[in-house]
Amino acid sequence: MTTWNSGPYPPPDPNQGYYGGQQGYPPPPQQPYPGAGYPNAPPPMYTGGMPQAGGYPGSAPYGQPAGGAPYGQPYGQPGGGAYNNQADMYGTSYPEDPEVKGFDFSDKSIRRGFIRKVYSILMVQLLITGAFISIFFFHQGAKRFVQHNSWLFIFALIIMLVAMIALACCGEVRRKAPMNFILLALFTFAEAFLLAVATSRYDADAVLMAVGITAALCLGLTLFAFQTKWDFTMCGGFLFVCVLILMIFGLVISILAMTKALGSFKVVNLVYASLGALIFSVYLIYDTQLMMGGKHKYSISPEEYIFAALNLYVDIVNIFLYILTIIGASRD
Template identity: 60%
Template sequence: MAEATYAPPGTMDMEDGEAKGFEFNDKSIRRGFIRKVYAILMCQLLVTFGAICLFVYHMPTKRWFLANPYMIWVAFAVTLVTMIAMACCESVRRTTPMNFIFLAIFTLAESFLLGAVSATNAPEAVMMAVGITAAVSLALTLFAFQTKWDFTMMGGFLVCATVALLILGICAIFIRSNILQLVYGCIGALIFCMYLVYDTQLMMGGKHKYSISPEEYIFAALNLYLDIVNIFLYILMIISAASK
């Protein structure tokens, strides 16, 4: 989405002084937008990390999950419905408090799914994946803010890479191989690392060719959250395959 423009109230002509006021106003809006997105994202990640720890270290929760495996499908359905609603319906993701309600439901359902996946892995592997994901996400975010390269023009390439990854994942279902799982995890982690840089620069705006509107703070937080979640899942897959 191309970035919307914002004119200071009461101005019509863009003379030098007014142009500076416009630029300052636009940067102020963008900074406030970025702060809001990261505040929402941190709340999402804290909830998700808490759910992972609960499923990994709290044995009654793990036993309850193993006794009720159908809850995975319920959580998956809730995640899919809320994600499609926020992605496709502008009124859902822009109307307060509806957008926060949908995002909270999505985050809880996604956290349940991540906790369920983590419960099937060794606690050491899960915590290692969490630590690596946190370090990689921080490094990529700093890189996206500092680099002069514009990754916002890579949308088409990332879509093609995601389709190729999906095809490889379907093949991995029928071909049981630790090597294929390792390769699939490495490629998936690399693609979503690029997605994280791409979505971060879309949020930043500025001199990048494409940017997201400051009104889309829920959508921006959702994109970054999904990038980090996918990086975690693929890193966990790599660790699991390597341990075998």
């Protein structure tokens, strides 16, 4: 009778039947796949080598993909995929993509910090504008210099338009420092210069009256925008159409005034200025609620603090100009 002298297997049992052409070899133990019952259970992954009791050298436990979940964890469940950063059969991904970064913009503390930053930038813009207007009122040499060099007005107008288009249309530019601050500074200085030249045609008391009325009106509209339950953020398209109609109306008035075909220019100018002040007052509420976010349907991202400050500044400047036009037309 043959004796068993070598090999990793135990001696054959003569009571066992034939298996694989050898008498006495027991069949290998049958182990179920981990997570049996799932439709796409993977086949066992072999890495080669001689068979050993309990598996293959250097391989994962029987029925488990190399590098996968611990033995017995259902395949297709969280953590059961071969690579945990890929979506499994249920469409989930664990862990989250480390490249996804940002803030929770619904957080009230972030929104409040954003509002403080916007109003801080706006106050600096208004101070610069007030300084330019004061120079043209109290320094007659500067006023005469601008009157004899009209190219400065055209140059400032071009800078203002280019900076405004870049900030309004290029999202990457207005969100990237320091380029966004440089463009905003250029826009503010150019707009302040243009505004100072325009106001130099009026009397000082009329300008001071327009400044007071504008400040009171903007403060009241801002408080109204913060407290009201009406949502003005859905009126963006309507306000844009109103501004286009106002621009066409102003162009028609200018053409009729130049051709002497307009009868009472003073009345028409009062109507035009009143409509402009009304439209930009609503625009101020609209832009303020976009900045607030929260309960409103639409809101602006806290990353867009330059764009929000630009919108509010343009609204206030237009309200001031239309109120000054109303005062000037009423005084003739």
